[in-house]
Amino acid sequence: MKKTVHIPSISSLHQLVGLAPPKHPLFSIQRLEDLKGISCPEKITYDFYTIGFKKNLNGYVKYGRTNYDFQEGVLGFTAPLQLMEFSNDLLENARGWIIFFHKELWNSANQQNRIDQYGFFEYQINEGLHLSRTEEESIENILINIEKEYELPIDKYSKNVVLSNLELLFTYSFRYYARQFTIRNDIDNSIYSNFKVELNSFFNAKKNDFLPSVDFFAKKLNISANYLSDSLKNTTGKSAIEHIHSYIIESAKNDLMTSDKSISEIAFELGFEYPHYFSRLFKKKTGVTPSDYRVKS
Numbered sequence: 214m215k216k217t218v219h220i221p222s223i224s225s226l227h228q229l230v231g232l233a234p235p236k237h238p239l240f241s242i243q244r245l246e247d248l249k250g251i252s253c254p255e256k257i258t259y260d261f262y263t264i265g266f267k268k269n270l271n272g273y274v275k276y277g278r279t280n281y282d283f284q285e286g287v288l289g290f291t292a293p294l295q296l297m298e299f300s301n302d303l304l305e306n307a308r309g310w311i312i313f314f315h316k317e318l319w320n321s322a323n324q325q326n327r328i329d330q331y332g333f334f335e336y337q338i339n340e341g342l343h344l345s346r347t348e349e350e351s352i353e354n355i356l357i358n359i360e361k362e363y364e365l366p367i368d369k370y371s372k373n374v375v376l377s378n379l380e381l382l383f384t385y386s387f388r389y390y391a392r393q394f395t396i397r398n399d400i401d402n403s404i405y406s407n408f409k410v411e412l413n414s415f416f417n418a419k420k421n422d423f424l425p426s427v428d429f430f431a432k433k434l435n436i437s438a439n440y441l442s443d444s445l446k447n448t449t450g451k452s453a454i455e456h457i458h459s460y461i462i463e464s465a466k467n468d469l470m471t472s473d474k475s476i477s478e479i480a481f482e483l484g485f486e487y488p489h490y491f492s493r494l495f496k497k498k499t500g501v502t503p504s505d506y507r508v509k510s
Contacts, residue, residue: 216256217256217257217258217296218256218257218258219257219258219259219260220257220258220259220260221259221260222260222261222315223235223238223239223240223241223261223313223314223315224238226241226259226313227241229253230248230251230252230253231251231252232251236363236364236367237363237367237371237375239314239315239317239318239372240312240313240314240315240318240363240375241312241313241314241363242310242311242312242313242356242359242360242363243310243311244308244309244310244360245267245307245308245309245310245311246307246308248307248311249307255298256296256297256298257296257297257298258293258294258295258296258297259293259294259313260293260294260315261293261313261314261315261316262290262291262292262293262313262314262315262316262328262334263289263290263291263311263312263313263314264288264289264290264311264312264314264379264382265288265289265290265291265309265310265311265312266287266288266309266310266311266349266352266353266356267287267289267307267308267309267311268307268308268309287341287342287343287344288341288342288344288352288386288389289336289341289342290331290333290334290336290341290386291334292334292335293316310356310360312356312359312379314379316328318372318375318376319376331383331386332439332442332443333386333390333439333443335437335438335439336437336439336440342386342389342390342393343393344389348385348389351385352382352385355378355381355382355385356382358374358378359375359378359379362374362375362378363375390443391447394443394444394447394448404434404436404441404444404445404448405444405445405448405449407434408430408434408441408445408453408456411430411433411434412430412456412457412460416460416461416464416483420481420482421482421483421484422484423484423486424461424483424484424485424486425457425484426438427441427442427452427453427454427457430453430457431453438453441453442454458494458498459498461483461494462494462495462498462499464483465479465483465491465495465503466499466506468482469503469506469507470507476488476491476492476503476504479491479503480492491503
């Protein structure tokens with residue numbers, strides 16, 4: 214069984230694979246062409262973020278239990294502590310860049326915690342962004358700018374220049390993912406259809422012992438929670454949690470109108486541990502309490 218190696222810092226990564234120490238304490242950018250022949254553990258986790266623009270990868274990248282083969286250009290993102298596994302010949306003919314950066318890079322007055330808004334860092338590897346040639350050129354220009362800044366001596370402007378370019382890269386990524394969702398409309402409709410099947414199956418059970426989360430349904434569909442929510446938002450205008458809440462409310466309305474179950478019984482059967490949480494959600498979504506809705510129906 215292959216041992217998983219945990220890498221706590223970018224400096225540790227550089228040392229592990231035989232690279233020169235990073236030129237900035239919080240980020241590093243490397244050309245994939247320059248990484249050919251390096252020795253890297255096949256299974257790793259790390260305490261920093263990565264952005265990779267990759268072409269002509271050999272072998273596979275394994276995320277979870279699935280192998281993914283990338284021969285075309287793809288832009289991918291990973292968050293800390295995601296388990297990754299690589300084949301030994303992955304970088305043999307690869308071209309592109311990979312950026313490593315710590316969350317502390319974002320710890321400035323106007324950007325603190327903003328990294329959390331970029332949901333694609335939690336996408337699975339197979340949910341990477343496949344770029345058109347024009348899109349590739351836009352991303353390449355940004356990466357070249359970051360690379361140039363990385364090679365310069367650090368001064369008081371270095372961090373802001375890097376952050377500005379990363380922000381631009383992320384903005385383009387939002388745009389290009391929206392395009393990808395649109396182009397892959399048949400796939401996204403399939404995701405929506407399968408999500409509805411799982412939603413119906415769960416709430417049609419006589420009683421549920423818990424409230425399902427977005428992650429619960431994402432695992433059923435073998436995709437990441439963020440990708441599920443973003444796909445549904447693009448397809449239907451509602452996020453995954455909004456769909457779950459809508460189903461809860463519609464099921465509750467039906468019970469309130471057609472049965473003599475108590476409010477607590479309805480709440481427990483829907484999976485709520487505490488009835489007042491159900492009542493709070495119901496009022497938030499409908500403007501009235503469950504009791505008032507029953508009286509008016």
